[in-house]
Amino acid sequence: MNRAPRPPLYLRLLARLLPARDREFIVGDLDERFSRDSQRMPVSRARLRYVRDLLASAIVRAAIRLRPGLGRTPRGQLQRPQVLEDFLQDVRLGLRQIRRSPGFAGVAALTLALALGATASVFGVLEGVLLRPLPYSQPDRLVAIWQRFLPESGYDSPKATLTGPEALDLEEATETLSSVGIIQGGAAVALTGDGADARELSVWLGSASLRPTLGVDPLLGRWFTSDEDVPGGAAVAVITHSLWSERYGADPDVVGRVVMMSGTPTELVGVLPAGFTLGLWRDVGAYLPLRLTRASIASGHAYGVVGRLAPGYERADLDAELGVVNERWMQEGRSHGDELWAQPLKEDRLGGAAEPLALITVAVGLVLLVACVNMAGLLLARGERRQGEVAIRTALGASRWRVVRQLLTESSVLAVGGLLLAIPLAWLATRAVIDLDPTALPRLGDVALGRRALAVTAAGTVLTTLLFGLAPALVMLRKAGPTSGSARGPTSGRAAGRLRGLLVTTEVTVSMAVVIIAGLLVRSFWERASADPGFRVESLVAFDLTLSAERYPDDPSVPVAVENVLDRVRSLPGVSSASAASAVPFGQHMLVFPFRLDGQLPRGANEPARAAVTNFVMPGYFTTMEVPVKNGRGLTESDRAGATAVGIINETMADTFWPGESAVGRRWAYGSEDTGGPWITVVGVVPDQLRGNVGEDAFPQVYLPQSQSEQVIQRTARSVTVVFRAATDPSLPAPAIRATVREFDAALPVGNLRLMTDVFSRSMARPRLITYLLGVFAGITLMLALVGLYGVVSYSVMGRTREIGVRAALGATRIRILRMIVAEGAAPLVLGIVLGVAAGWYSARFVGDLLYVVSASDPATFVTGALAFFAVGIGATLVPALRATGIAPTVALREE
Template sequence: MRTVRRLWYVFRRAREARELEAELKFHLEMKQQELESDGLDRREAAVAARRTVGNTLLTRDRARDVWIWPWLHDAVQDVRYALRMLGRNPGFASIAILTLAVGIGANTAIFSVVNAVLLRPLAYPASEELVRIHTRFLPESGRDVPKFGIAPAEVLDYRDASNAMADVGYYAVNGVTLLGSGDLPARVRALQADDRLLPLLGVEPAIGRWFGPEEDESGVSWTVLLGHALWRTRFGADSAVLGRTISLSGAEAEIIGVMPQDFKVPGEDVDLFAPLRYPEHSREERDSHNLSAIGRLGPGHTPESARLESEGIQTGWAEQYGHPGPGHVLVFAPLQDDVVGSAGAALWILFAAVALVLVIAAANVGNLLLARGESRMAEMSIRAALGASRSRVLRQMLTESIVLAILGTAIGVGIAAWGVGVARAMDPSTLPRASSIALDLPVLVFTAGMALLAAEVALCVVVLVGAGLLVRSFVALVGVDTGLETEGRLSFELAVPASLYENGQNAPAIISRIRERLLALPGVTGGSYTSLLPFSGIRGRRGFTLENRLEPAQGDTAWNAETASVRSGWFQTLGIPLVKGRAFRESDGAETELVAVISEEMERLFWPEEDPIGKRLGFEWWASARGESIAWVTVVGVVGNTRTQRLNGGFQPEMYLHHDQAYRVHGDPGRNGSFVLQTIGDPLALMSAVRREVADVEPRLAVADVSTLRARIDGSVSQPRLAATLMGGFAAIALFLATVGIYGVVSHSTVRRTREIGIRRVLGADGRSVVGMMVREAAAPAVVGLAVGLFATFALVSLLETLLFQISPRDPGTFAAIAAMVAAVTLVAAWLPARRAARVPPAIAIRLG
């Protein structure tokens, strides 16, 4: 209780002091009245009363020692004085606090991101045992694809043969049309998985159950689990939802569970979960790499041991099935590393950048405190003369620094909170004649300030060069010619579930009717339909056979190309030029000759010295749907090259098939597709009319994934944009802090040397020479810092190499531009206070000094 009372005194100090003062005054007056009644006059009685009562100041001090611990009282006194001193020097306080706030805030924000993305384990039991299993095609395979899906037969055979894995689960993500929940049709993402995936991850449904192995079999009624967000928004978080039936792309499915609120399959954002069913012949498929797989390592195994084991397993496959070929390997990546992907390197580089910003901020505040400490030498001397011990003076100075740090941290936390929200980005030497050297505090302070200034400039250069390289790389990336006309192009997904129609045969007719209605809309000047929208993040690489050609030898270019099925008008809508032959016609259809259009890059790779028009491509994967051994498609045209997957790479061979023909021969009732419309004006303003026309043709179809084509391309470079933006922001902060530091050091130097400047002026020096002297003195450490910074950057900048596009990490233009900018900023920051000092009249300067 006594401890609480003493702490409470901190807040009642003024009231307690007033009450004690009143009580002492009362006793003094009572004693004085008593003495006056004994015959003393008023003056003598007052003196005698004070003598009797004693030293009231000492009494107040003793009472305070009872009310509060002396050390706590002194600390409160130091804090009050520190706040008073900071209030009297708002310029110093605001710069120091803001500098600390920016450094602390930026570091806190970026570390929050680094911790959440890179350091915190995934939210699964023993998540370090989880690995992503995918396929990689090495250059000797002729493909050079670093990451590809895994085929059904591969994952099933590997799961049966592996001893390194405790278990393996697999899945695929597809878009489906949701009906039967009381609202309009909605396009949602469904994760279709085998029965082992959720138990492998160690997660239980929040409501209901996961599906069992019998529900993976064809012919069994469909079941589905709702994602938590879909359950809340579409079904009102109704706990009685279990047992209800909904329609997924025309198939009836019973709801058997709801997933936990925070559950996500790594790297996937989906709305519901359903069994993944494969016909028996599809389970033996080894060329269709359309599955994702996650494994849990067995005791004592690592991703490397799993990889070594897989080499032996794949050798057995090659002997038994003739598959896989050379350069086709399985990759086992820790699941967390796979989820982070290329963002990890960028985040660590950004974290290093903001760490440098914090060092600059600390150096800046150190400079300010050194300058302020020198200016308060007289105050410290007076305190010592009045009896203050060295420790007491040191404690007061330390308290002021702590108050600065607390205020800076408080604001920095606010900056960090804002940064995290956005978004969801950085010594004296020994000399000869040592015995004659005496400590000269002003020189020592100024020398330390110059050293800190050089360090600030060096660190600033490192961050600025990194930012310059990333910004230039991003500018080069967004300036890449895609070969596509993107202005005024509106895109949206419109999947036609064939199960809604008779054997799916009417789906092409539905698409044709919708296209006719859309092309008739005011403001629409063209449009077409495709199975593979540019920059959708979906790859469509397909293998084929060249007629009358031997199979490619090991190391030769593999026979495959990015493949999309499109309708007539596609090339005109996207502005892709026709180089030779013809494009698709309205007369091309499911019953006519199978035709294809190829890109110039595909012509260069496979017919470098021949005319490809009339050549035939064979597709075994196509023929299987028709019961044929091989289907032959004739090349009828060549179009310009395009980039439809990523900007940072060369042109890929591309092949276009007619959508009506592809739809018919696949016989796939759930193929998705997208429209692209060429419009006049704002493309998104047409969406209400588009939805109305689609609903008029077929009210059970859902329009989804609406975007302009330009926005899709911009989205494909979101990571480089984020890295360039954050690094540029940190570079701006670093440059600002370095500028403030230079300005502060020169300002302090001019104040300290005011008398010297006045004497120089009296002796004949003009203002220009004084300014030049001050600027040269500031430029010397800045030049040292610039040189050190450029050298350090040259050594470290190779860390950025994987993030750069079409620019060398040691690009001389960037280094020269940053050096010139830092030099210019240094000169301006030093010139401003020097010019102000040179304008002071000599007589006033000598008197002030």
């Protein structure tokens, strides 16, 4: 489908500026040129031309209508309607008011711009991350299939990946799924032989069935065939749009080219469309065939599964069928206490982002509310000063409606000013949010200010105009009856005074609540950042090695090669120790194997097996990570192939399976009694290490010597992560590392070279983003509330100048006057704080899940927040109050 390019909606909204008589033809002409322009010039220029000529046309046509002499007089042209005349007059009046008090207008427009900019930016993120459909065909028919281990297994994870055979059999076993795709992420290849510099490429492995499952056709070429998706199949790769454009200059002839991937000649058979991704993170360069077979029995739980609902079936049908499959597989002895379940793919991929985004959206709504209230207060105060003017206008025969409309138009002029300022602010804010860390939320890197976000902002502007313009207009109208004809200065009219007090109390209440929530989040983030990850993060460097079966065909050669690389790394200057493991903290690999325990009766077919995260490590792993062995011993060189199988377990594993007793000397084994592996003896216990994010529960984890992996699970882990400690220089010696590995094997990719401090910090990207945003929002609402307080008190001081003067003349001390004025501001302040604390208390429970260590009712945060708010609030009232004490009796008398 090749649709003509259309100019963005907001440009076409500008078309309303054109007189209705010509609008259709002019906009049509501009659209027509736009579609031609966008073929031959950058779209930004086409847009610029569009706006320029639209505005020029609007001016020319309007000018012709105002002064028909400029052009030709259209026959039978109507007079401009009175409504339009009035409107233009109101706009002129509004602009004149702004010119008269630019300070007021500046503050008003700026506060509004802050709130609208924040709103637009948040809605842009909301849309880009959450609302946009997934980049697959009919994405709502897609489900993620996971395995849930029962709590008795010890591995209490609701989202465990599937084993190879389970993933392969799922399509056969179900009628409700028309197609099942299998994914494994997190591998790397060295890309060479294509004329460009060698580079490591992050790749994902996928099954041939992914194409029909996702329903996405490559942009060029094709996806793998099932002939290629078997061991020994032709080496092929499908590359992503970003790799295609960055490395191959979007050359369509790239399809069919043969490049070297980790030393294997590989044909590039397809290019994926832009925006296609499996993991929703952008750094994948290519997809390779997974080549999973039922023979790979010892593969563990390592495969992600996506299914497409067959036509005519719904989620409930799938859930029911999965229940039947669970039952059957349990009886066949295929699974032990783990069950399959399905979740809509969108919920699975984006569900985690919903809660933080909901919080941010609510918070930005509150910012907008406070900005509106603040604006209403400002306009009210100013309007009262113009009471005389309004009275004269009504006296001269202006209708009430006409006056209200004039005041509303004036607010609209301010609102439009705010909106114009808000758009660049929103753009900057969106950039800042993305730059903070694009991985904080899925798809955050792709977020751009879209038309929907701008539409929301425009709607927000209309709403705010009505909200903050109407109330003061109505109050003024009530006061400005034809009887109050004298153009007196400000008075503190009762209705207006009450309304002002109410407005400020509202501001303080909302702001107090937002400040408390932000305070809880800040404290929680603090705790997170200083949490103990279970190993020493500083000066630790890691990179991934994937040893392909093509270059290292026999399994025993894998640990030898890894040891060889480690020796070279250790000899680098500044490296104090180095080791490797199949999974390191914050890594993408996680193997989970079920096992049985020695000394406990074998479990029946229907009883859950035990499972733990299984990690194969090279000698010196715990030394390098600086993890102390708390009980027993570490792994040594003597724990080699053929020796007694041994393992180290973490504390969670010890507490789960051997509570209250020493785990050292206990044994476990993988597989079934008759065909499974040998007993593995626990020789040591280590503290839990962080898996991914601070605050997640630890899983039982075992560490086995890499050299014994053949004998315990009949398999060698080919993807390992090398870790080393750079004793002196904490910066990343990337070129040295790459050179060292290349020296050993030029086709061995150094994947994802990273400093552990960076990874640790990145693991907190999401809480950091939420905390930052809430902190900024709390700051804005606090500032607005203080402006409001200040305004109320200083307004009241102005209105009571004479009274204060008289009091001073009658001998009231300065301190007494000060107290009197401050008390006036303190009333709404204290009331607002009390209500705000209550609101904070009530709403904190909704953010409880986002908090770490800190409780949602953390007394320290509530008390400190309230006291600090009180202190700055009193500070804001002190400024005008101090001014009041300086009023001399003579000045006061002169006022009249």
